[in-house]
Amino acid sequence: MTPTPGRTPDLEADCSRCFGLCCVALPFARSADFPVDKAGGEPCRNLLADDRCGVHDRLREDGWRGCVAFDCFGAGQQVSQVTFGGVSWREAPETAPTMYAVLPVMRQLHEMLAHLRDALALGPDQATRVGLSAAADEIALATAGAPDELLAVDLVAVRSRVGGLLRTASATARDRRRRRDGIRRPPRRVRAGADLVEADLRGQDLRTADLRGALLIAADLRDADLRWADLLGADLRDADLRGARLDGALFLTRPQLAAART
Numbered sequence: 001m002t003p004t005p006g007r008t009p010d011l012e013a014d015c016s017r018c019f020g021l022c023c024v025a026l027p028f029a030r031s032a033d034f035p036v037d038k039a040g041g042e043p044c045r046n047l048l049a050d051d052r053c054g055v056h057d058r059l060r061e062d063g064w065r066g067c068v069a070f071d072c073f074g075a076g077q078q079v080s081q082v083t084f085g086g087v088s089w090r091e092a093p094e095t096a097p098t099m100y101a102v103l104p105v106m107r108q109l110h111e112m113l114a115h116l117r118d119a120l121a122l123g124p125d126q127a128t129r130v131g132l133s134a135a136a137d138e139i140a141l142a143t144a145g146a147p148d149e150l151l152a153v154d155l156v157a158v159r160s161r162v163g164g165l166l167r168t169a170s171a172t173a174r175d176r177r178r179r180r181d182g183i184r185r186p187p188r189r190v191r192a193g194a195d196l197v198e199a200d201l202r203g204q205d206l207r208t209a210d211l212r213g214a215l216l217i218a219a220d221l222r223d224a225d226l227r228w229a230d231l232l233g234a235d236l237r238d239a240d241l242r243g244a245r246l247d248g249a250l251f252l253t254r255p256q257l258a259a260a261r262t
């Protein structure tokens with residue numbers, strides 16, 4: 001897997017230190033992303049005994065697009081090596097249900113941690129910096145907890161708090177960039193949470209736009225300028241990003257990019 005620029009190793013998937021957890025714990029349904037149905041807790045038919053993927057070299061060609069797009073943000077190795085101390089679900093099947101339940105919790109915590117660290121790199125004001133640092137420290141501490149502590153984390157509350165901090169850091173950074181480069185605000189319809197499914201945004205200047213949570217499914221973004229746009233949680237499935245400029249885009253993740261046309 002190609003490292004994400006600026007991402008620390010603890011938040012990068014390291015499949016060599018994971019028990020193939022995403023290939024066992026998570027369910028998927030036959031669709032454009034997967035060729036078969038699989039229930040949560042059932043090992044994928046392609047998972048080898050050494051926890052490697054038997055079709056790793058031809059995932060996309062064989063219809064496993066969802067696997068290409070998935071990013072655990074380093075949650076897999078954290079659950080395998082830290083939470084469960086290096087003892088696999090194969091060696092201790094009685095721990096498997098708990099391990100599978102912990103994985104999505106850890107993944108969300110790791111994703112938030114990655115975004116908080118990205119936000120700290122944006123040069124936020126002092127108050128926001130303090131808030132971001134405190135949240136990052138608390139989440140990092142939570143990721144080291146025991147399984148029952150992880151399952152007790154109030155993810156809704158944590159997400160709400162983190163979301164507010166990221167919003168503030170993003171707005172400050174984008175305002176600063178707008179003033180510095182004389183960037184005009186994007187069109188009104190280009191806004192957070194907007195329904196832009198199949199929208200024609202080809203070649204548009206969307207620098208510093210707030211597109212967090214926007215539905216950009218199958219949107220035409222060819223040659224669009226998305227530098228410093230906030231793309232937190234934007235749905236980019238099948239969006240056409242060929243030729244688009246994305247350098248400096250905020251909170252853009254590998255799964256978002258993998259789901260788009262690039």
Ligand code: SF4
Nearest residue numbers: 023044046047053067
């Ligand atoms: S196809 Fe490979 S990567 Fe995808 S779930 Fe199965 S074993 Fe894992």
